[in-house]
Amino acid sequence: MILAKHLVPLLLGLSTIASAQPSKHVLMIGIDGAGGRYVQRANTPHLDALAAAGTARYDFYNEGGLVPNPPNPYGASGVNWSTILTGASAANHGVSDNSFAGADFESHPHFFKHVKEFDPDISTVSLVNWTPINTFITPDEYANVEIGFDFGSIVDQDNEVKNQTNLFLTLSDPDVMFLHFDQVDSFGHGNSWGSPQHLAAIERVDGLIGEIVTTLNGRPGVVSGDEDWLVLITADHGAAEGAFNHTADQGPANWEVPFIAAGPSVTPGAPMQPGTLRDLASTALWHLGIDPFLAGLDGTVRGLTVEPPTGVVGDLNGDGVLLGDGTGPAAADDVTTFLDNWLATGSGGVADRYARGDLNFDGRTDLSDWALFNRLDPSMGQAVLARLQGVPEPSACLLLSIAALLALHRRREPA
Numbered sequence: 476m477i478l479a480k481h482l483v484p485l486l487l488g489l490s491t492i493a494s495a496q497p498s499k500h501v502l503m504i505g506i507d508g509a510g511g512r513y514v515q516r517a518n519t520p521h522l523d524a525l526a527a528a529g530t531a532r533y534d535f536y537n538e539g540g541l542v543p544n545p546p547n548p549y550g551a552s553g554v555n556w557s558t559i560l561t562g563a564s565a566a567n568h569g570v571s572d573n574s575f576a577g578a579d580f581e582s583h584p585h586f587f588k589h590v591k592e593f594d595p596d597i598s599t600v601s602l603v604n605w606t607p608i609n610t611f612i613t614p615d616e617y618a619n620v621e622i623g624f625d626f627g628s629i630v631d632q633d634n635e636v637k638n639q640t641n642l643f644l645t646l647s648d649p650d651v652m653f654l655h656f657d658q659v660d661s662f663g664h665g666n667s668w669g670s671p672q673h674l675a676a677i678e679r680v681d682g683l684i685g686e687i688v689t690t691l692n693g694r695p696g697v698v699s700g701d702e703d704w705l706v707l708i709t710a711d712h713g714a715a716e717g718a719f720n721h722t723a724d725q726g727p728a729n730w731e732v733p734f735i736a737a738g739p740s741v742t743p744g745a746p747m748q749p750g751t752l753r754d755l756a757s758t759a760l761w762h763l764g765i766d767p768f769l770a771g772l773d774g775t776v777r778g779l780t781v782e783p784p785t786g787v788v789g790d791l792n793g794d795g796v797l798l799g800d801g802t803g804p805a806a807a808d809d810v811t812t813f814l815d816n817w818l819a820t821g822s823g824g825v826a827d828r829y830a831r832g833d834l835n836f837d838g839r840t841d842l843s844d845w846a847l848f849n850r851l852d853p854s855m856g857q858a859v860l861a862r863l864q865g866v867p868e869p870s871a872c873l874l875l876s877i878a879a880l881l882a883l884h885r886r887r888e889p890a
Contacts, residue, residue, distance in 0.1 A: 500704045501651045501759045502691065505559060506680050507552060507605060508660030508721070510713015511535070511731040513669060517677040521685030522735060525706060529737030530744065530778045536751045537712050538565040539723030540730030548572035550723035550730070552605065552660070555711035555752055560585045560612050560653070562756030562772030575611040583771075586756035587617040590651055593765045597650040602639055604632045604657035613653075629661040630679065637683040641690045648696075651763070654687075656680045659710075663721070668714035668728075684708070700739075705762040705779075708735040709755055736778030738762075748835060748843060750777045768836060769824040775836045784826045789851040791816075791832050797852060801862045810858045813848060816840045817863070 506514075511533030514522065525531075538558055539549040542565070548554060553573035554565050561568045563583035570578045587599045599620075601613045606623030613621055622639060624632040633656045643649050659676040666672035688706070696702030710732040714721035721729050734750060740762060753774030757767035761776045783790055789797040791812040792805055799808030805815055813832040820839045821831060832840040834847040849856025 498701060498703055499763050500649070500702055501707065501762055502687075502704055503651075503653045503707045503755065503759055504684060504687075504709075505556065505653070505655045506659055506677070506708070506710045506733075507655065507657045508663045508668070508673075508712065508714070509677055509680070509710035509733065510668065510728060511710075511733045512728065513674065513713060514677060514710070514733045516669075517674045517681070519678060519681040521681045521688065522708065522733075525684075525688070525708065525737040526735050528743055529706075529735065529741040530747045531733065531735040532747055532749065533733045534727075534731045534749060535709070535734040535754070536730050536749075537732055538752065539712070540727070541751060542566075545723040546571060547722035547724055550712050550714075550721050550725060552711050553607065553611075556605075556608050556655075557612055558752045559709060559711065559755045560608070562586060562753055562760075562767060562770075562774045564753060564773045567773060573607070575607065578611065580612065580614070585612055585614050585617065586760055586772075587651070588614055589760055589765055589767075589770045590763060591617045593763070597763070598648070600643060600649045600652045602636050602643075602652070603655035604629070604636055605655055605660075608655055619649075629658045633658045633680060633683060637686055640687050644687070644690045644694060651759070656683065663714060664719055667717050667719050668721070669716040703739045703762075705736065705738040705740055705759065707755055707759060707778075709733055709752065711752070734777060740780075741778050742780070745778070747777055750775070766824050768822065768828060771822070773838075775838075781825060781836060783829050789834070789848060789855075791830060793830065797855075799855060800858045810855050810862070813840070813845075813859055814862050 515533050537555045539545045548571055549565060551573055553575055554570050557568045557570040558565060561583045565571065568579060568583040590597050590599060599618050601609055601618050601621045603609050604624050606625050609621045609623050624635045636654055636656060640654055659673065659680060662672045662676040691697060691704060694702060697704060712721045713729050713731060715725040715728045718725065723729060751774065754777045757772045757774040758776050758779060760767040760770065761779055785793055785795050787795055787797055789809060791809045794807060797809055799810035801808065801810040801814060803811060805812045816831040817840060819831050822838065828836050832844055834844045845856065845859060848859065
């Protein structure tokens with residue numbers, strides 16, 4: 476851990492590094508214990524403003540919601556901060572509780588490693604209130620600065636995260652920053668989740684984030700448009716109403732967390748599909764020009780546009796046009812291409828996934844991809860549906876799901 480007294484020399488070092496910076500920057504902010512339903516209940520004008528200027532959901536799943544019968548520690552911090560920062564599932568990064576025993580960050584590293592391998596001159600900063608994040612997850616060799624704040628009251632520690640962040644943003648040129656605030660979790664443990672004290676802690680952190688965003692927006696590069704900062708905000712878990720601890724068996728109250736994305740590269744108000752904590756690192760890397768799918772992350776990109784290889788959305792076969800009804804060969808019929816890859820799974824980069832009809836890049840061609848395909852061209856979506864109706868069991872349930880999804884989609888269409 477690097478102590479705060481070394482801050483000024485580090486800032487000067489970052490200023491030297493900054494001469495070769497790209498124009499893309501990431502500020503990822505984690506609010507420990509701020510479950511999605513509690514963030515929505517609290518008075519958070521600064522988070523609300525970011526959500527309005529970008530896109531947001533409050534029901535992204537942590538690791539507890541992603542496996543059947545999850546171990547109770549999957550609703551805890553160690554597992555989920557590991558997922559947030561590596562973009563890997565708990566099964567892959569190996570962390571199963573707050574001891575970090577079994578961690579495999581060599582095979583599934585902090586996203587800082589991918590950033591540094593892409594461009595060693597990109598500066599990376601990790602400022603955290605829960606010091607195990609830096610101790611266990613953040614790789615020393617891939618972080619220009621690591622500071623853990625473990626002195627004073629929990630509120631003072633969060634204030635210091637904010638103060639040091641503003642110093643970095645004012646006096647240096649960081650490229651990628653990860654921040655962690657801890658008081659929300661602390662007041663949840665001390666006063667219960669959903670208590671007035673817990674909600675007040677969310678509101679205090681909202682104020683800290685507001686100050687940071689004000690400082691960020693005052694940077695000359697942001698004012699001039701020369702810097703494109705992606706701001707990502709999330710949490711690791713919530714907890715059941717009235718609970719003093721957080722475990723995976725508490726269900727959605729624990730599993731559902733916020734995902735807010737804002738910045739020049741985010742289309743304000745753009746709809747966003749449900750996602751998971753595995754998507755944070757993938758989204759950050761994509762903004763920086765790094766293909767997270769080739770890097771082997773388990774998440775996908777949320778809130779940002781992933782351009783198709785040919786530039787034509789829905790062009791699965793790569794012929795440069797969106798066309799087909801399922802009667803032609805795959806080389807000329809995007810519906811046939813989609814049908815040929817129905818329920819296919821696999822890895823690979825953007826081009827490989829798109830060619831399988833994996834329009835949301837989550838590694839599987841399924842109903843969520845069909846919904847996107849149908850939105851692009853309802854006639855082609857109907858053609859997929861018609862062709863799938865001829866598929867024998869066990870696809871009957873899938874067909875019913877598709878029909879229900881189509882009906883829901885129609886009901887949500889504006890009159």
